[in-house]
Every structure is written in C-alpha cells, then in structure tokens.
Amino acid sequence: MDSTGTVFDPAAFQAYTELRRIASEYHLEDELEVPQLVVVGETSAGKSMLVQNFLRFPCSFTAHDIATRCPVSYRLVHNSTLAGGEKRVTKPPGVTHPEKLVDHLKIEMERIAKDVASGFSSHCFEIEIESAEYTDFEIVDVPGLVTGNPQADVRAAVEGIVENYVRNPRFSIVLLKEAGQLLQNATGALRIRELCTAPQGFATTLPPRPDYLNHMITVQTKFDSYLSMKNGTDANQKIENLRRELGETYFVNMIFDGYSMADHSFEQNVEYIAKLPELERTQVDHWIEELDKAAGSPPQGFQKFNSTEYRPLIGIDVVRRQIQQLWLRVSTGNIKCECLSFTTNRHPQIHP
Template structure:
C-alpha cells in the first residue's frame, strides 16, 4: 500500500522516537502518554471520512444506512521494522487484511443498532494499526450528535458518551461541521461548548474545560457548497465570517463528482485517497481563477479571492493541522 504515512515534523518525530527507545529500554512504554484526539460533530458531517483520509486508507464503513454506533478508537503504532507503506492490523484479532476492516466495522455497528435499546453504546471499540510510517497516535471517532426533535433517548446517550472525551483534558478535539452551516444553526458546535463548560458534567466528574477551544480545531466539510458561489465578494465574506465564528477553522471537500467509497473496490478507494490532495488542489485553484476572472470582468465590483484564505483550504491543510495537535501534546 502506498502513501499511507502520516508526515510529522522530522525533528519532532525523531525526538519522539528517541523517547520511545528510552521508555522501551526501561520497560516504561505503557507510561509514555500517547497523544489522543477525538473527532466530533453532527451526524453526516464527515467524521469517519476525515479519519480514513488522515490514516490514508479506507478503514471506516461507508454505508449510507449505517451510522457510527459507539466510540471507535484507532490506535496507530509506530513499528520501524515493518516495510514502508505497509499496515498491519493488530486489533481486531480476526482481521488479517486492512481491506477487511471497513466491512467488519459495518457488521459491528449493525449489531449494536439491533441489540442496544437506544441503538448506541458507550463501550469503546478498539482498532490497532501498526506501520513504519505512523507516529504513535490515538484517534477516537464518536457517534454523531443528533440535532432536531428526534429520539431523545438516543440523543442523550450520544451526548453522554461524547462528554466523556471532550471534557477530558487529555484529548484534543477536532470538530466537524458543514461549511454551509451558519453558527446559529451549528448544533454540534453549540453542544460541544455546553458539554465542555457546564459547571457539572452529565456523566463525568471532570471539572469544566473552559480552555477547550485552545485544544480544538474546526474542520468545515463539504466545501463544494461554497465553491458553487461565483462572486468573490460573497466568498470572502463567508470565509471571514466563519473564521470569526469558529476561530481556528479550515475547509475541505473530501468527495468530488459524487464519488462513493461503498460503490468502489478497496484498491480504487486507496488510489482515490492518495490522489485527493492533487484533485482538490486543481479544483480549488480553478474555482479561484474563475472568481478572479469574474472580478476583472464584472461591472458589479466583485472582489478577487482573498489569497490569505487559500492556506485554509484542502485535505493536506487539515492533515497538517491535526499533526500540529500531535506536536502540541508531545512538546
């Protein structure tokens, strides 16, 4: 498998690997704190899709009728003796090939949906992956927060289990929302704030985490909704408002032309993930060029695209920002 590596600043990664060697020498590997991150957001915000684009192989299930039903921890383990570009599944133990993982998780989620009263459980399901290209990292994918007037019992169950992670100071937070969603309608962002800062936790004894935003980034998915806008003035205003509303925020569109992971072979999906950064760059740059051309030709005084915003857009930008959370924990 090619291009599965997670690229971390080489100096920082070297320092971390040296620390791991020392810990191993003194049998203290279990005491070496592994950076932990939780990915949160409303249902269908793209959490699972982001995780597999970060891990760089299709490890999550993609069925439209099956949701994440429990917290899933993807524990990445650095194994320098493995061949570069190869991934070994350690857990679940009955999975021998990474290509089998997404199908296995789908079965697990369907079983939880059938057997649990609310359709969800707080019990953690662990996936452990080894690679020479990984840094030690744990990424927890939790069920999507349920907005609206749906099943209250299910909504409460999900919010209880999400609190366990977002209120825990050991976890950095990646919040996903759709790019077209205004702050006033961003139920997921509002609930995360409340779960972190309420004086008393719903199910945990953690104190309020008032500084949670210092340990969180917001990823705005489905950026293609913004790319339908042909007016540079409107685009600049939308991005500026998003930055003001959500602080450290970045934009990504992980699917183009209606591509479906579920409808394609594993190998094809691996190639899609590997090629996504270049595809996205080409599409975004073409869109920006069209905005700038319209600004030059328009009698409506359209602005050109603010070039400062370009560095906020793209799956590689998002990966780098998640990696910065890794560095922040390790330093």
C-alpha cells in the first residue's frame, strides 16, 4: 500500500476516480464492463503468488501445496463507505475476512482433485472483495499449464480452461515464466501463443486472437536466479535476449531468503508483502552495484549493468503498475465506447 492509502498506484487511482465521475455523469455505471485480466503460465511459475502480491494480502492456497484446480476469479469492488484499510469479503458465502480464504480455497481444490476425473474443473470459483482502496477490477488465476504431463486428458482439461480465457478479447493477459528459462524451453509461453492464434480452438468456438500480444505483458519470475551473476555483460545480454523474444516483459522475484508463507501467520505474511518492494529494491540495487564494481577491469573488461534500460523493468511495484496500466487502458476504452454510444443513441445533439 502506498502513502496515499490506496492499493493502486496514486496516478492510476486518480485516473480511475475521474473515469467513475464521467461514467456517473452519463449514468453508465451499470453498463460498463469491469476490466478483466487472466494470469497464465506453467505450474509453479508464481501465478497465485503474483495475485496475492497485487492484492496486498495472502490469499493463495498454494501455501498448503495444493495446485490450482479451476479458474479462481478475484473480483475487486470499490466501496467508498468502508474505512481505510478495511477489506470485506462478500463472496463466497460464509467467508467475511480475507484470512479465511486460504482454507476455503484449499477445501475446494481438494474436492475438485478428488471428484473430477481429470482433476480439473472449468467452473470458475468466484471471490469478491470490497475496499475503499480498490478499483473495480477482476483478476482470474487459472490452472498452470502442464505441457509435460503424460496424461492427455489432464493436458486437454487444463488447456481447454486456459484457451477459454486467452482467446476472449475481454481479457488482458499476464503471462508468467521463469526468468532463467529461454523461450525455446518455455513450453508454457509457446503453448499460450498457439492457444491464442490457432485458426480453430480445440475446446472453444472463440475465433483466433492474432493481436493478443497487444493485450499481454510477460512477467519473468524468480529473478533471484540472476542475482548470482557476476558480470554486467552476461546480465545485459540475457535480459536483452528475453526482451527480444517476448516483447513487453518485466522481472520480479516475490520471495526472498527462503521465506515460506505456510510457516507464518496471516498478519506476518501481510507485513512481508508490504515490505517486499523495499526488500527487493535493496537486493537488486546491491547486485547492480557489485556488477558495476567488476566492470571495466582487465582482462575481461565487463560492461556495467544497463540501468537506464533494464532497471525500470525489475520489481514487484513495476509489475503492479504495468497491471494497472492494462486495467486503465481497458477502463478508458470501455468508458469512451459507452459514452459515444450514449451520446449518439440517446442524445444525438451532443457531440463527444
């Protein structure tokens, strides 16, 4: 949470407030589609961890080593009547506090694993959370791709679920892959491309989405694998290769020093998430300082780290801002379209 008390970046939150004012002026609050984002990637790429770092509280059942077995929708609802810092869970029934979500999700995932033949369900498990600090937004965490699973029915079940979201133009896409993984080995990233662009979907009737890259960012997780690198030449080259292969891409770690949320209380994990941006910033900056100290010395003559181009791509706060920008682009587009429709169809004399 930033100094303004909002979960979102202050500039994004201010823009959101203005968009709501415009929607209210044209009486379009109920007609606007809530911006939606789907988080995809291979199993253990860090999807659920990214979601809870974005929401700023631990909500991931992966603390119990339970895989995501169905799409999990986190619907954020702006409620200006709630006190600062207060978050109220309104779905699922019977859960009122974010702390209770982990156990509730764990039970549901275990049920699906036991009762469904493939171990996966396409039925979306819906969570709705209200806060004065939220904007209206929906994040969907889908099961991780299991491209190497020898069971064809399991692969088909998971890919069918993912395809239903990534081919849907209403959803912006956040693709997660491990930073140390080159594109030719990133079977999850390659499979997402196929699911989006195949002329015919194998599990849905949705048309191909050839422009999906315009609505997607890639997040490279487990960036700590780079922090063991000792020279700026190699670090620069690896980051540049990934940028060239994947386009708009960012880097994040999310967990440092072997911290396990399963071993700590809800309050301790909230505190860890709050401190993570500064911890990450400190460790990455120290790594860059060491690379720069080693630069220029013979016989290798290593480069300095390219801080101008690459440092702005690293960090959980960077990733949050980019997710917010995806949201903001969709929100702006929705309101412009609705306002244009309103002024054209209902008040022809008004020109937008």
